[in-house]
Amino acid sequence: MKIALIAHDKKKKDMIELAKKYQNLLNRHELIATGTTGTLLTKETGLPIACYLSGPLGGDQQIGGEIAQGQVGLVIFLRDPMTPQPHEPDISALIRICDVHNIPVATNLGTASLLLSGLNDKLTKC
């Protein structure tokens, strides 16, 4: 499954910890990410990640395009609800396109942990 990983700046530390915790699971999937998130995750975890443009430069839209084409199965998007983002329309569009195509999207750490542990359970039972 292709999994998209995206985190706003104040959530990048949480994303790194999450990726380390679920490293074995993530390793079994194809990973894509917005530019800064992906670069940081690769450096911190060694996971192979295809890095797209940085979010404010169009990375959210690139990932949204893949979701619209049915290529992404899960989105982890750790959003910062306390900081205004210059590309807010792109962020809304990304969440919307997940809803349009019924793609699971976690926008906070609690949901992300639940989704990844659920996926882990499912794979270990197979």
Ligand SMILES: O=C(CO)COP(=O)(O)O
């Ligand atoms: O802004 C983002 C998502 O909206 C994340 O982009 P970066 O991973 O490039 O910081």
